[in-house]
Amino acid sequence: MKSRFLAQMTIEEFKILLREILKEVLDEEKRTGLDTDSLLNTREAALLLNLEVTTLYDKTSQRLIPHYKRGKKVLFKKSELLAWIEAGKVATTQDIQKDASQHIWKRMP
Numbered sequence: 853m854k855s856r857f858l859a860q861m862t863i864e865e866f867k868i869l870l871r872e873i874l875k876e877v878l879d880e881e882k883r884t885g886l887d888t889d890s891l892l893n894t895r896e897a898a899l900l901l902n903l904e905v906t907t908l909y910d911k912t913s914q915r916l917i918p919h920y921k922r923g924k925k926v927l928f929k930k931s932e933l934l935a936w937i938e939a940g941k942v943a944t945t946q947d948i949q950k951d952a953s954q955h956i957w958k959r960m961p
Contacts (some may be wrong), residue, residue, distance in 0.1 A: 891929050897928040901937070
């Protein structure tokens, strides 16, 4: 597309330009693998988990959080961190009552 100021574009031309830009961004994201299986460094993982970097290091040294280590470099898979967060879900009272009811029905003769 020719170089033009946004103010000089029609709405249709702007929509076409926007689609092209979005397609480029999405293609780049796919190409670089910025999906849930991407590897994160310590700073990125700490941001994702809303933890201090030192707290994250403590959790890795205590083997409380899934991680990979090559030499001194510690890496994390985004998908594993998200699964780790979900594994810590606290059951609601409704969940507990539902599980108890199912357990009682299974035990009845």
